Structures are given as C-alpha cells and as structure tokens.
Amino acid sequence: MQKEKEKRLGYELVKVEAPFKMPRIRIPDFENCQRYSILDYGAAREDRSATTKAIARAIADANAAGGGVVVVPKGEWLCSGVRFKSNVNLHLARDARLSFSGNPKDYLPAVPSSWEGFECLNYVPLIYGYECENVAISGEGTLVAEMDTWEKWFARPPAHMEGLKLLYEMGCKDWPLGERDMTKGDANLRPQFVQFNRCRQVLIEGVSIENSPFWVLHPFLCENVVIRGVSVRAHGHNNDGVDPEMCQNMLIEDCVFDQGDDAIAIKSGRNQDAWRIGVPTRNVVIRNCEVKNAHQLLAIGTELSAGVENVLIENCSLDKSLGDVGHLLYIKTNERRGGWVRNVWMRNIESGDLRKGILGIDTDVLYQWRELVPTYEKRITQIKFVRMENIKVGNVRYVYRICGDSLLPVSDVRLSGIEGGTSQEESVAINALAVDWQ
Template sequence: MTYKSIFTLSFIFLLVSTGFAQETKIKTKKIKVEAPFSMPDITIPDFSAAPTFDITEFGATIGDKERISNAISNAIAAASKQGGTVVIPAGEWLTKKIHLRSNVNLHLAKGATLLFSGDPEDYLPAVFSSWEGLECYNYSPLIYAFEAKNVAITGEGEIKAEMEVWKKWFPRPQAHMESIKRLYNWAQDGLPVTERNMVNDTSNLRPQFVQFNRCEQVLVENIKIRNSPFWTVHLYLSKDIVVRNIDVYAHGHNNDGIDPEMSQNILIENCIFDQGDDAVAIKSGRNPEGWRLKTPSKNIVIRNCIMNDGHQLVAIGSELSGGIENVSVQHCEAGPKANLMHLLFIKTNERMGGYVNGIYFNDVKAHNLKDGILGIDTDVLYQWRTLVPTKVKKLTPIQNIQLTNIHAEQGKFIVKINGNAALPVKNVFLENVTLKKATEKEVQNSYVDDFRF
C-alpha cells in the first residue's frame, strides 16, 4: 500500500471518528397540497426502508417504568445514529418523558399503549418550552423533540396520559395566576428565556402532551391520543409537517387538539377530534414573544377532519402576535353530537398586534352551534384583562376572510363580528353559507369594511 493510500484511509477514519463524516440520511418525500394560496410542497421523512429498534431488545420489561424509560431512550439514541424506527410492541408500557431526536420514527405497533406517568418529577429537568404563547423553562412535554429534523410518531397504537395529578392542576388558584403574571412581565421586560424557570411549588404549568419545538420535516400519523395534561399536539416554531389519521380524545382543561404556533407548511388531514377545547387552534406567540420572534403561522391546510366535541373547529388566536396567514379548511364536519361554539372563531385584543390575513373555509358542515358559524372578536382577554394592565397597545389588522359552502342546522347567528373602531375588520366574504334555524339576528356586525354576504 502506498503512502498516499495510507494517508487517505487515515483521513477517512479521522473524519468518521471525529463526527465530520456525512450525517445520516433518511429518505424524504414531497407532499403536494392544493390550497387557495401559493402552498409550497411539504417535505416529510420516509422511514419505510429504515432499520427497526425494538425496545425489548434494549431491556424494556412491561411493568417496570425505569427499565422501559431507559430502553426507549437508548433505542432512540441508537436509531438516531443511523436513522431508524423505534418500535413499541403490543402491550401497555408505563414510561417517563420521551425525548425524540433527528432521524427517528417512534412507532407504536397495533395493540401498543405508551402510558405516561402522572408524576411531575418524571418530566424534569425542565426544558425549553412555552406556556400559552410565552417562552419559558417548564416541565418537559410528555413527548418532546427540540431542534430535530426528520422525526415521526406513527403506528396503530395509542399514547395515553395518567391524569390524577394533572387534574388537580386544572384550577387556576391565586398562586398559579401570580406565576403566569410573573412570566408575562418577564417576557415584557425582555428577560432571557434561560432565566424564566417556571418549575416550582406553585406555578403548576401543565406540560403539553406532544411538542415539536423548532423542528423540520415532521410526520405524525395514525396514532390514537387519549387524555392530555394541556395542549395535545403543539407544533412550535417548526416547518414542513404532516399530521394525518390521528384520533384525539382529551377532555381536560385547555385540551386543544392541535396547536400550530409560529409554524409553517402544514397539512392536517383525516383526523378525528373529541376534546375539551378547540380542535385546531392556530397561534403565533403572545404579545412581546410574537413581536420578538417575528415568525407567523402560515401555509396551513386542514382537510377531511371530523370534530365530535369541543369549542371551535378552528380557532385563530388569541395568541397571534407573530401573525397568521394562509389558512385553508376544506371538507370538514362537526358530528351530530358535537355542540360547538363556532366553526371559525378569530380572537384577539388591543395588546396582541400581529395580523390575520387569508383564512378560507370551504365545504364544512355542522349540526348544533352554541354561538354561530363565524365569530370575530377583537376584545378577548380572558384572565389577562384584570391580571396585568395594557402596557403596549397594538391592534390586529384582520382581513380577507372567505367562507363558501358552509351549512349548519342550528345556532344563534351566521356571523358576528366585533371589530375595532380604530381598525375595522376588512374584506369578509360569505357565499352559500346557511343556518337552518337562527335564534338571533343572522348577521351581527360592528366595525367591518367590505362585508359581503
């Protein structure tokens, strides 16, 4: 062997041993999505040919939480190195938090249940997360991915949360309210997120069930989700995401189904929602956080979904300070037993700023609505109205809202818009939108420019 050959082999070995070799590549595929706006193709991972890593081969034993948790963590580490699928086999597997990594598919086999412990200590140490649009360090989401690429949760099994402790945290006593007030003021004053630790004896900020935080190329497919401490699937500062064929049942406090927040290029399709809050709640940060991060939620298509219970089919806001644009809802339905508030509810207030532009609803059906088909309210503050004063006043421009072929059986009204006198809502267009039985005036609008019905 020549000196040159020896040098070349040594150099290659050095590259591999020091981590400079080409990183693991997972196959990807592009999804084309039809929308009434320019919608980019969505790139998602394809694990069909990837190797599998069964957690039992890493020591998981049913009934042993410690062994199961360690086995899942070790299987994820191994799968991430070469790209692969971590398999949860049939059976009930009690576990602590799960932290996903790049190039990993967490796959639940048919008959598998990942049961997440209800002990808050199992979700420590605190991680970089958020609470209702404000960044902080908090209990880890039950399934958490941070700055990961090519990551998935798939399979025919279910993920489920033990709720005994989280249920005790649903109420909002004074100590909790003072904690979120403190977090709000920290964000307003620009305190670094690393110094916003919300894990203590009184804050009781429940973690999200699933959070993809600053991730790219994400797939969530086919799984069932049962119960959730807080928001169920939180898509945070992430892009290129497909969520399809999932079945959500979660009737706790703040149990939205899916929360895209400051995230882009998203397809949500063929999902079933039965929860205690909104099916899909699109957000983009609260006040100073949205202004600081300057990342709108946009290019979101929701289609062929069924909502069996909850508040809104789709909510826009109220945390929308980074802006929300290009949202399409197609061919969705609220089931006969659902008693929703609205099909579409856009909500903001004088503190949020941000913007809403380009929301399209087409071919949506519902039965009974507590309120109406479309609601827009520019003065929704919830507990914040008395908790903290308005420090910076920024209104939200809302424009280009289009509903076509929308039908409901009964409700109070078809549309109710509470605009702002200083900045009216603009360009709202309803075509072939019907409510068989309206118990109040069908159209109840204030401060709207260019309303067509």
Template structure:
C-alpha cells in the same frame, strides 16, 4: 337580531368579491412543498432491549436506550409492539427517528411532575420559558415521526388536572416576563408554578409526520407544533377531555397539513397561534402561515380557531371539507384583542357542515374585552358553502374597533337553519353577502289581501 353591515360597492370591494374563490392552486403548492421525513433502515424493538408491556414496569430506560441506538446509527425506527408500556418520564427525540406504535401498543406516562425534570426550553400560552418537559419532546430535530395504530396516554386526569386551580401565579408571572422583556435564561418555572406540560411538542423541527396514532388524556395541549415547518398530521384520533386539551396548536409554524383527523378533545380542535403580546410582536418575521386543514371531524369546544395568541401574525390558512360529529361552542373562531397586535389575513374556509353550536362563524378583535394599544389587523376572510343546523346564540358575528375596522369579509352560500341572533356586525368594512340564509328561506312574496 342586530344587523349593521357596511356594504360598499367600490373597486376594492368588487375586486375582493371576484377573487375570493377558494384558492385550490395555492393549497396544492403548500402541500407539495411539505416534505415527509425519511429514515435509515435501522430498526430496534423496545422489548428486545428489556421493555415490558405489563403497564407496571418502568420502560423509560429502554426507550431512552432505543433512541440512543438510533442516534448512533444516524436514525431509524423504534418499534413498540402490543402491550402497555409505563414510562416514568419523557421521550426526547433525536433526528431521523420514527417512533412506531404497533396496533395494541400503548405508552402510558407517569403523572409525577418530578419525572419531567430537569426543565427544558419550551413555551406556555405564547410565552417562551423553561418548564417541565413535554411528555414527548423534540428540539431542533429533522426528519421525525410518530406513527402506527397505538395510543399515547398522558395520564392527565389526576395530578396534572389538579394544577389548573393553582396555575395563576405562574401564568401571571410568565406574562409579566413577556411584557417586561425578561431574558429567557431567567424565565424558570417548573416546581411550584403549576404550569402543566404539553403532551407532544415539536420545537424548532422540520419534516415531521404524525400519523394514525391515538392521543388520550393529555395534561395540557395535546400536540404543539412550535417554530417548526414542513409538517404532516393525518389519520390521528383523540379522546382527551381535560382542561385546555387543545388538539393541535401550530405556533410560529409554516407549511402544515392537517387532514383526516377525528377530534374529541376538551378545548379547541385546531388552534393556530403565533406568540403573545410583546414577545410575539418581536417575531413578525416568523408568522404562522401556509396551514391546510381538511377532511376532519370536529368534536370539542371549537372547530378551527385563530388566536388569541397570534401577535407575530397568522396568514394563508385554508380549511375545507370538514364536519362536526357532536356539539361545538363555535364552529370557526377568529379571536384577538388590543394587547396582541399582529394580523390575521388571507383565511379561506369552505364546505363545512356544522350541527349544533353556540355561534357558527365568529370574528372578534376584542376577545374578553382585554387590552389596549395594540389592535390587530383582520382582513381578507372568505367563508363559503357552510351549513349549520342550529346556533343557540348567533349565526355570524364580526366585531372590530371604530379606529381599526375588520376589512374584506366574504360570506357566500351560508345556510344556518336556526339562530337566536342572525348577524351582528360592528366596525367592519367591505362585508359581502351572497346566498346567505339564516332561519327559513324566504320564497315568493304573498299577495295582498
């Protein structure tokens, strides 16, 4: 067990200790500021337009026609009844539209990459660029929703899955363009670069609702909330176990509520991001902020993650009343490195039940040991009322830099029943522990023999 904790009893420490209670009033104010979308009364059923739920016929033209009719009527609801609807290409939203998948309905997307051309403006691992269209894509829209008890199937397990081994060239080029400030119009990828599209992306949108639908088999990230605000994600479920199948990725996002979600995906459940490296640091006016995650069931790689692409900053994140329904590698994971810059601050996590993990709570400023020159600021993080049955590696890890220490970390009422390593804390200031138990609780000392 490696323990190096810096417990400094100063006024600032005392103030943080006294004021790090979970800020329920702040959470309430964020939730109250989020607006649900509103829609005109117009409705159109895709079957009445000619779509066939036979899993074979191409229904994309009829979904496109439904969207065009909604636009003509200033919005409305597109109803998808029971059946399996095969789409050779993406769904592109317009404003004021609710795409409603009734119980027993499934949208099954083609896995032919050419079906997602022409390219659209999007983002890939924190860098803005032109690439294949996300399968469901909304750009610059207001009042949009994806609702109902149906399923969205991205068919990501074959062709798209094969892209993973071939993405290196495109990935490295995108990062070079980011670092070199290449004009956005020249960042064109698509065919030959093997950068997989997101399943669902809302980009520069406002007043968004995703409710009750099931997400399966995504090519890449499942639900990407990019430069959007006033967002409600609730009651959805997952079975998406391909490479990089993050569940929900808020990026440069503001005022987000994620609740009552049942995760089962092949990467992070919730991954809060804010751009990468030079490009992200140029957008510090739009950090990801005011994000509430509550009453969720975690299953996948990690539960809630901040980073590692967070260069514009992440602040005011509130996670509460969540539990695992299976193994996680890490429960709560804050990660950045010396390429990123930016900040992570004002993170409050409480009432989390974890079963078996590799690491329970992990904060690192040196993710993958990469980068130089742009160390991030990590401060004001509170963990309380957290239980974990077993950590096969470490219970609690905090890793800062000697010249950029992690500051103001509060750990209150933490119980980890078993851990190979209890606590590893390096280059941290004002780390406060209260009622922290790792391993068996000590009781009354035994008497001398």
C-alpha cells in the same frame, strides 16, 4: 459513511392544493430504515424505569445510525417521557399502549418550552423534540397520559395565577429565557403532551392519543409538518387537539378530534415575545377531519402576535348531535396582541346545531387578563380577507358576529353558499368593512 446514512432515510414531498401558493411539504420516509425494538433494549411491561431507558437507548442508536424506527410492540407499556433526537420514528404497533407518568418530577429538569404564547422553561412535554430534523410518531397504537396529578392542576388557585402574572411580566419586559423557570414554586404550568420545538420535517401519523395535561399536539416554531390520520380524545382543561404556533408549511388531514377545548387552535405567540421572534404562522391546510366534540372547529388566537396568514380548512364535518360547538371559525384577539390575520378560507363544512355562529370575530378578548395585568403597549390586530363557502349547519344563534376595532376595522369578509336551519339573532358587524353574505 455519511452517504450511507443519508441513503437509509428517504423523504416524501406532499403536494397540497390551496387557494394560495402552498409549497410542497417535505417529510421523512422511514420505510428503508432499520427497526429498533424496545424489547432488545430491556423494556419490561411492568417496569416504567426500564422501559423509559429502553426507549431512550433505542432512540440514541437510531439517531447514531442516521435514521431508524423505534418500535413499541403490542401490549401495555409504562414510561416517564420520550425525548426525540433527529432522524427517528417512534412507531407504536397495533394494540400497543404507551402510558405516560403523571408525576411532575419525572419531567424535570425544566426545558425550553412555552405557555400560552410566552416562552419559558417548564416541565418537559411528555413527548419532546427540540431542534430536531426528520422526526415522526407513527403506527396504530395509543399514547395515554395518566391524569391523577394533572387533573388536580386544572384548578387555578392563587399560586397558579401569580405564576401566570409573573410569566406575563417576564415576557413583556424581555427577561432572558434562562431566568423564566416556571417549575419553581407552585405555578403548576402543565406541560403539553407532544411538543416539537424548533423542528423541521415532522410527521405524526396513525396513532391515537388519550388525555393530556395541557395542549395535546403543539408544533412550535416548526417547518414542514404533517399530522395525518390521528385520533385525539382529551376532555381536560385547555385540551385543544392541535395548536400550531409560529409554524410554516403544515398539513392536518384525516384526523378525528374529541376535545375539551378547541379542535384546532392556530397560534403565533404573544405580545412582546412574539414581536421579538417575528415568525408568523403561514401556509396551514386542514382537510377531511371529523370533530366529535370541541369548543370551536377552528380558532385563531388570541396568541397571534407574530401574524397568521394563508389558512385553509375544508371538507370537514362535525357530529350533528353535538349542539355545543361555539363557532366553526372563531378569530379572537385584543389590544395587546398586534400581528395580523389574513387570507383565511373555510369551505365544504357540514355541521349540526351551533351554540353561537358560523363565524365569530372578536377583537376584545382578554378573559382574566383584563384585570390581572396591565397593557404595556397597544397594538391592534389587522384582520382581513376571510372567506367561508359551502357551509351546511343546523340551527345557530347567529350566522356571524364581527366586533372589530375602530382603529383598524375588520375588512373583506365574505360568506357564500350558507345552508341551514334558523338563526335566533341578526348577524352583527361592528367596525367592519365590506362584509358580504350571499
């Protein structure tokens, strides 16, 4: 029986060229799997409860069969969250719109998640997979977050800030995960839209995503991830497009980002939590993507305490009419993070004007945390070997601004083939060794 199940689910090995050793990425292929229409499980377009239950039942049957495609057909559908099981592809047909409740009570009880680099128990991400293998979201339909409540939670009143301070203390003092329930009280830590947590062989392909309570796509402690042909439009607070965190072997390609925050923000956990887990983000390739709006094209940090290495972003473009993108590449950290950033490549990028510069590196980014909470342990981030090649931009404030730490200067940075308009200010390299601009 087990052999029959294994035959139904295939695999694709994705070969990725990079200036570092990049393993082939193994992702699931559901082409020969049985399809499970949610209509057969009682889904009704005006009935949120019925549709939510239908999706859950279809996922359970696809999982039990050893692999299956759960189909959301054309039309408007309401639901209160999707929880994945292994060997399941959630497929949205063309013109299907799956709209997710904005009622926080629909995302309880709390599940293992994270908030800006610290693990915690929090509201269930709108689409959530935990310790799954061979999972996919595919199709030509649209995922929509209903925002009425989440927008109210964008604000940072005292109760929210006290919740953030408490989680910081819990993470830095190694509280057990079971005691870090952030859904109690009024901390109001918004859930991610899509989080695959500790999963392997993950594919997100073709779908469009509108709005998000928090980060949009958040692979967390995952291996073998492909995000392909996805369109994201989310202009709310903290609405990064993709936040790979402590992930390895990942490809993001042919995507369109229209964000209220960074297009792509690479993370690897925060402070003591990340040092304990000790899984770096490694082998990430981003290519052939378009950015319509974002704070940065690619940000790394500030949550990078487990380390980030082997990153390539190439053949991407930014809407030339924007003029509001901060940097093409922005690496940010502080004295509390530790970790490292090394072997980062950006090449063949075309952009209009930039609000700041082509490259920014800042080792003293603490935002509100500088005064809110203490530094329990100082660890300096090593930043070395950054390459930026064949970059075309409009006017910029500066080409690069590097502010390293005197205890561990930034090293081996090279920019070549830079073409563009004018820069308002001279480039600056403080506490940086071997910066080469050709």
